[in-house]
Amino acid sequence: MSAAAITTVRPVDRTPRTGLLNGPFLTIELRRLLRNRRTVIFTLIMPPVFFLIFGTADMYTTQSVGNGNVTAFIMVSMALYGAMLATTSGGASVSVERSQGWTRQLRLTPLRPSTYVFTKVLVAMVMGLAAVVVVAIVGLASGATGDAGALAASLGLAWVGSVVFAAFGLFMGYLLPAENVMQILGPVLALLAFAGGLFVPLGDGLFADIAKMVPTYGLAEIVRAPLTGETPSIWAVVNVVGWAAVFVGGAAWRFRRDTARV
Amino acid sequence: MTFTDTLPTPAPAGPGPLAIDLRGLHKSFGTVRAVDGIDLAIAPGEVVAFLGPNGAGKTTTIDMLLGLARPDSGSVSVLGLDPNRAIAEGRVSAVMQSGGLLKDLTVGETVELTASFFRASRSVGEVLARAGIADIADRKVGKCSGGQQQRLRFALALLPDPDVIVLDEPTTGMDVEGRRDFWTALRTDASRGRTILFATHYLEEADAYADRIVLVSHGRIVADGSAAQVKNLASGRLVTATLPDVTVAQTAALEAIPGVQSVELRKDRLLVRTSDSDGVARHLLTATAASDIEITARGLEDAFLALTGDTQGSAA
Numbered sequence: 095m096s097a098a099a100i101t102t103v104r105p106v107d108r109t110p111r112t113g114l115l116n117g118p119f120l121t122i123e124l125r126r127l128l129r130n131r132r133t134v135i136f137t138l139i140m141p142p143v144f145f146l147i148f149g150t151a152d153m154y155t156t157q158s159v160g161n162g163n164v165t166a167f168i169m170v171s172m173a174l175y176g177a178m179l180a181t182t183s184g185g186a187s188v189s190v191e192r193s194q195g196w197t198r199q200l201r202l203t204p205l206r207p208s209t210y211v212f213t214k215v216l217v218a219m220v221m222g223l224a225a226v227v228v229v230a231i232v233g234l235a236s237g238a239t240g241d242a243g244a245l246a247a248s249l250g251l252a253w254v255g256s257v258v259f260a261a262f263g264l265f266m267g268y269l270l271p272a273e274n275v276m277q278i279l280g281p282v283l284a285l286l287a288f289a290g291g292l293f294v295p296l297g298d299g300l301f302a303d304i305a306k307m308v309p310t311y312g313l314a315e316i317v318r319a320p321l322t323g324e325t326p327s328i329w330a331v332v333n334v335v336g337w338a339a340v341f342v343g344g345a346a347w348r349f350r351r352d353t354a355r356v
Numbered sequence: 357m358t359f360t361d362t363l364p365t366p367a368p369a370g371p372g373p374l375a376i377d378l379r380g381l382h383k384s385f386g387t388v389r390a391v392d393g394i395d396l397a398i399a400p401g402e403v404v405a406f407l408g409p410n411g412a413g414k415t416t417t418i419d420m421l422l423g424l425a426r427p428d429s430g431s432v433s434v435l436g437l438d439p440n441r442a443i444a445e446g447r448v449s450a451v452m453q454s455g456g457l458l459k460d461l462t463v464g465e466t467v468e469l470t471a472s473f474f475r476a477s478r479s480v481g482e483v484l485a486r487a488g489i490a491d492i493a494d495r496k497v498g499k500c501s502g503g504q505q506q507r508l509r510f511a512l513a514l515l516p517d518p519d520v521i522v523l524d525e526p527t528t529g530m531d532v533e534g535r536r537d538f539w540t541a542l543r544t545d546a547s548r549g550r551t552i553l554f555a556t557h558y559l560e561e562a563d564a565y566a567d568r569i570v571l572v573s574h575g576r577i578v579a580d581g582s583a584a585q586v587k588n589l590a591s592g593r594l595v596t597a598t599l600p601d602v603t604v605a606q607t608a609a610l611e612a613i614p615g616v617q618s619v620e621l622r623k624d625r626l627l628v629r630t631s632d633s634d635g636v637a638r639h640l641l642t643a644t645a646a647s648d649i650e651i652t653a654r655g656l657e658d659a660f661l662a663l664t665g666d667t668q669g670s671a672a
Contacts, residue, residue, distance in 0.1 A: 107475050108445040108446055108447065108475070108476075109445070109475060110444040110445065110475065111474070111475045116473070117472070118469065118472035119469060119472050119473075122461070122465055122469045125465075126458075126460055126461065129460060130460070194455060194456075194457065194459065195452075195454070195455025195456040195457075196455075196456060196457070196458050198424070198455070198456060199452070199455075199456030199457070199512075200473075201424060201443075202424075202443060202449065202450050202452070202456075203443070203470060203473040203474070204443065204444045204445070204446060204473055204475075205473040
């Protein structure tokens with residue numbers, strides 16, 4: 095029996111797929127996301143509800159923060175909170191897939207780990223966009239007003255900036271062994287949102303100084319800048335860049351360990 | 357006991373490389389030597405059982421074969437390629453023991469998703485049909501039985517139309533019917549010329565579905581031969597009888613009976629290891645004064661233990 099006789103003739107292109115984008119993978123991941131009721135409730139329903147509780151007092155709709163009213167200010171804060179929740183949980187979903195052995199199974203396919211991570215981030219960003227849009231619709235329908243360009247810029251920054259939290263989610267997803275890592279990250283994010291001044295203004299004092307260090311602080315300031323008309327401080331930029339470096343670096347480090355041959 | 361019928365390394369008949377070529381593989385975890393010097397050459401088209409008790413080093417060997425683990429020393433080559441390369445090209449695929457499936461996907465989605473990882477693959481419908489799960493394509497993976505999940509893993513392994521399929525204890529946790537269906541699907545597929553290596557600790561599975569059995573114990577290959585040879589090894593029986601004042605002529609007569617592997621005397625109790633217990637019993641009852649004859653089957657574990665002891669004794 096010769097090797098030629100048993101290897102059936104099939105001219106198959108066996109070179110692995112290249113490129114980071116895999117359409118069917120992205121589609122199925124998005125479908126999975128929408129099927130996950132808990133994620134949908136936490137990221138698409140909670141932020142607008144918080145907005146309605148905190149942001150729609152009569153006083154807020156008449157008070158200006160520069161290029162918009164206080165209600166709009168609270169709206170973009172909640173949009174950032176929603177985007178943060180969505181992207182963190184999107185990134186952290188790798189932990190569930192690791193615990194189910196899926197990432198190991200993927201190593202038995204030609205899928206490149208970079209495509210896997212890229213797709214996870216992309217899906218997280220789509221969910222983040224949905225969270226921003228939902229808060230924006232509810233906000234604009236319940237009294238948030240302001241300069242259209244400023245509102246769009248703030249909402250856009252909330253979405254784009256939330257990519258930092260996709261990296262945070264990935265890092266935590268690779269770091270924490272827990273199957274329900276979001277039960278840990280949910281409260282952490284709420285705390286970060288408080289400390290970053292997303293729920294209530296920080297004012298002055300020791301707490302406000304400490305708050306300048308948390309990962310939400312810089313992002314919140316940058317996101318609100320178009321609405322308030324103030325230029326973000328250098329500290330806000332340093333904060334965002336610094337935390338982004340920590341999260342991306344941490345995710346890359348854990349990711350490499352996860353895919354290494356042992 | 358001697359069982360040294362190790363097959364000669366099959367020389368590849370054509371210019372093509374061996375399907376699987378493991379040389380001097382070693383892998384330790386701390387002080388535990390999981391794999392302690394495995395050499396294995398499998399020619400294209402062979403169906404080989406990797407048989408051994410739990411903890412023999414089967415899974416560790418398979419992990420190294422698939423590039424999931426790095427050997428401490430030794431080399432691995434699949435179809436002449438580095439294992440990661442062979443996987444990336446879809447030339448080898450694997451069915452792992454457990455896990456590796458997302459519970460919230462349906463069976464069909466899992467196959468569709470995995471197919472998207474390959475540049476070219478068999479169709480989703482085809483592999484579902486060949487694995488015998490076309491009827492449950494819409495079922496959530498988390499709601500599938502262990503056997504159905506295993507056939508799903510098999511369907512995934514068929515997607516790239518690989519030259520080599522490696523299966524690690526594929527029927528663990530399946531009922532008898534599920535087991536039979538699984539092997540029927542696999543065996544049908546093997547007739548297409550694919551090379552198959554499967555790990556198992558069931559002698560019956562190795563016997564029924566493999567052309568060649570590689571027996572591993574304590575991280576080493578202790579026997580390598582045809583299914584019949586290894587089966588014979590484990591199917592031997594022990595005949596014991598009380599026979600006072602055994603003469604040399606009597607033991608010689610016993611040893612001359614076809615199938616007898618060894619004759620041992622403990623005081624006036626005679627122990628005969630044989631593959632033909634009927635012949636020994638007939639001889640003892642008709643030609644000697646033996647009484648209290650007992651015939652016991654020797655289990656696979658006994659065979660493993662005997663083999664391991666022998667190998668280590670002769671290797672030392």
